[in-house]
Amino acid sequence: MADGVVLLDTWASMFGMRVRIALAEKGVEYEYKEENLRNKSPLLLQMNPIHKKIPVLIHNGKPICESAIIVQYIDEVWNDKAPILPSDPYERAQARFWVDYIDKKVYDTWRKMWLSKGEEHEAGKKEFISIFKQLEETLSDKAYYGSDTFGFLDIGLIPFYSWFYTFETYGNFKMEEECPKLVAWAKRCMQREAVSKSLPDEKKVYDYVVAVTKVLESN
Amino acid sequence: MADGVVLLDTWASMFGMRVRIALAEKGVEYEYKEENLRNKSPLLLQMNPIHKKIPVLIHNGKPICESAIIVQYIDEVWNDKAPILPSDPYERAQARFWVDYIDKKVYDTWRKMWLSKGEEHEAGKKEFISIFKQLEETLSDKAYYGSDTFGFLDIGLIPFYSWFYTFETYGNFKMEEECPKLVAWAKRCMQREAVSKSLPDEKKVYDYVVAVTKVLESN
Numbered sequence: 001m002a003d004g005v006v007l008l009d010t011w012a013s014m015f016g017m018r019v020r021i022a023l024a025e026k027g028v029e030y031e032y033k034e035e036n037l038r039n040k041s042p043l044l045l046q047m048n049p050i051h052k053k054i055p056v057l058i059h060n061g062k063p064i065c066e067s068a069i070i071v072q073y074i075d076e077v078w079n080d081k082a083p084i085l086p087s088d089p090y091e092r093a094q095a096r097f098w099v100d101y102i103d104k105k106v107y108d109t110w111r112k113m114w115l116s117k118g119e120e121h122e123a124g125k126k127e128f129i130s131i132f133k134q135l136e137e138t139l140s141d142k143a144y145y146g147s148d149t150f151g152f153l154d155i156g157l158i159p160f161y162s163w164f165y166t167f168e169t170y171g172n173f174k175m176e177e178e179c180p181k182l183v184a185w186a187k188r189c190m191q192r193e194a195v196s197k198s199l200p201d202e203k204k205v206y207d208y209v210v211a212v213t214k215v216l217e218s219n
Numbered sequence: 220m221a222d223g224v225v226l227l228d229t230w231a232s233m234f235g236m237r238v239r240i241a242l243a244e245k246g247v248e249y250e251y252k253e254e255n256l257r258n259k260s261p262l263l264l265q266m267n268p269i270h271k272k273i274p275v276l277i278h279n280g281k282p283i284c285e286s287a288i289i290v291q292y293i294d295e296v297w298n299d300k301a302p303i304l305p306s307d308p309y310e311r312a313q314a315r316f317w318v319d320y321i322d323k324k325v326y327d328t329w330r331k332m333w334l335s336k337g338e339e340h341e342a343g344k345k346e347f348i349s350i351f352k353q354l355e356e357t358l359s360d361k362a363y364y365g366s367d368t369f370g371f372l373d374i375g376l377i378p379f380y381s382w383f384y385t386f387e388t389y390g391n392f393k394m395e396e397e398c399p400k401l402v403a404w405a406k407r408c409m410q411r412e413a414v415s416k417s418l419p420d421e422k423k424v425y426d427y428v429v430a431v432t433k434v435l436e437s438n
Contacts (some may be wrong), residue, residue, distance in 0.1 A: 050320065050353070064312045066319055076308040093283045100285055101269065134269070218324040 005030035006058040008044050010037055012208050014107075015067035016086035017159035017198050022071045025150070026078040051154035065185045068099050071155055085152050094146065098138060099156035106160060114170050114209075115216065125171045128176050130211040136182040143188055150192060158195055161186040164210050221324075224249035226276040227263050229256055231427050234286035235274040236378035236417050241290045241412035244369070246296040269403055287318050290374055293340065304371050313365065317357060318375035324350045325379060333389055333428075344390045348397050355401040369411060376416055380405040384421035385428045 005028050007023070009016035023030055035044055035054050047063035057064045057073070057218065064073050075084040086092050110132055113123035140146060145153035159165075162178045164175045164186075176183045191194045222323075226242070226249050228235035242249055254263055254273050266275045266282035276283045276292070282294045294303040305311050326351060331343035349431060351369075359365060363374035383394045395402045408414045 059309075062309060064309070065316055069312050069315045069319065072315070073308055074310040074313065089282060090278075090283070092295065093288050093292040096291070097284055098290045100288065189407055 002058075006056075007031070008033050008035050008047065008056040008058070009054050010035050011063070011200055012205055013054060014159035014163065017162070018067045018155050019055045019057060019070050020076070020086060020198035021155050021158070021194050022074045025155075025192075025196055026074060026085065027076055027081065028074070062152070068096075068103065068156065068168045071152065075152075083149070083151070084155065086147065091146060092152075095156075096153040098135070098153050102135070102156055102160075109164075110167065113167075114213070125173065128167070128171065129173060132182060134173070134177050136179040139181055142177055144185070150189065154189055156185060158189045159199060161177060161190070162199040162202055162205055166206045169206060170209075223277075223279075225253050226250070227254050227260070227266065227275040227277070228273050229254050230419055231424055232273060233378035233382065236381070237286045237374050238274045238276060238289050238293070239417035240374050240413050241303060241376070243294045244301045244374075244411075245304065247293070247297055247298065258422050260428055262378065269372055287315075287322060287375065290371065294354060294371075302368070302370075303374065310365060311371075314317070314371040314375075317354070317364070321354070321375050321379075327384075328341065329386065333432070334387075337342060338342060343390065347386070347390065348392060351398050351401060355398040358400055358404055362403070374406055377408045378418060379422055381418040385425045388425060389428075419424070 001091060006027055007016070007019060007025070009019065011034060016150070020032075033041075033043070035041060037054070044054065045052055047058060048054075051065060053065070055065075055070060056069055057070045058207060059073075061076070064070050086095060107126075109128045111123060113121060113128050114124075116124055121142060134157060140147050144150045145157075157177045164183075168175055190199070224242070224247055226235070226238060228238065228251060228319050233263060244389060248438070251258065252260075252262070254260060259271060263273065266277060267273075267284045269415075270284060272284070274284075274286055276279060276289045278292075278296070283289050301406060305314060325347075328347045332347050333343075335343055357364070363369045364376075367401055383402075387394055405437060409418070
């Protein structure tokens, strides 16, 4: 495995998709290992003993964990093409800020909307939409986030696009009505092969979430 | 304010201390503005409308938020002396991983130990000590974290040293008994002027926490 690049991942993970997109943008060949999160492999537990979570990038036998950190690592190691982080320190800080915002807000708020009923569900939905409206507001008139070049914040956010159908179905709203500029940005990103080939079909994600919901509700 | 460096902060904040240490290591002059978190200034609300939190570094009139992001920004802008991030991409990723671990674990677990009684308090205390034992385990035999050079992870963790007395008093344990190597590392860090002048007195922190506790318990 020395000198190799291995990705421990699971296909529906937005965080894993970030890493897949970054590797595809850089043209890095790697071995993909699908993890079963209900029966984690000894390799995953060995490589990420602290959080026991995917994605983990194993490079030259050494693990890198946490998707935003992995994407930065990929940008620093394969630095000869397709820069991901902006070169200007202030723009880098802004991109890091918004990826951190996504990491702090989106998944937890989705869970609140997903797994609740009644008032709690409505409150979660309202908060969830407001997060995406906030993310839409930070779009400028450029093609990608803050720039005409596809970069760190684009990679941080675009994987959630493959979950939009699921969010909409569970939340009973239309992302295109709530955040039309954001959806237009997502469609631009999907024109990149590195993105479209890294994201799963939205209906497949939905079917997966329906199945997970059934398991959670039967416990 | 153009071309100036301003720090919005509050003296007892571990996260603010990180920024103070980084600026001191780099020898950057700045204007310090103490914030009252019970009555936040219009400037803070304007500069960090998303989280409304300190610390905020204002450089040339533009805000940078979130302490770990600010420290990286400082390292990138004032890059002519005292490098903070390791130069090797893998070591950078490791340092980022552990600072992220601190950000995800320490403060929330401290609150659990601090504001609870009985079994919940004991569970919080046990978890809290295990986090610091984990951080101690990652120390090597070098002077600082992973290196003989004071860097990103050192800056991320050392501010908590000024709260050790408070943690010990509320948790009824001794950090020196639980994590002697970590305390020895902290004392080495405190020999640096940039650190010692950026951290408040531990008894002053304790008195502050006692006062905050009284306010919280009376609400």
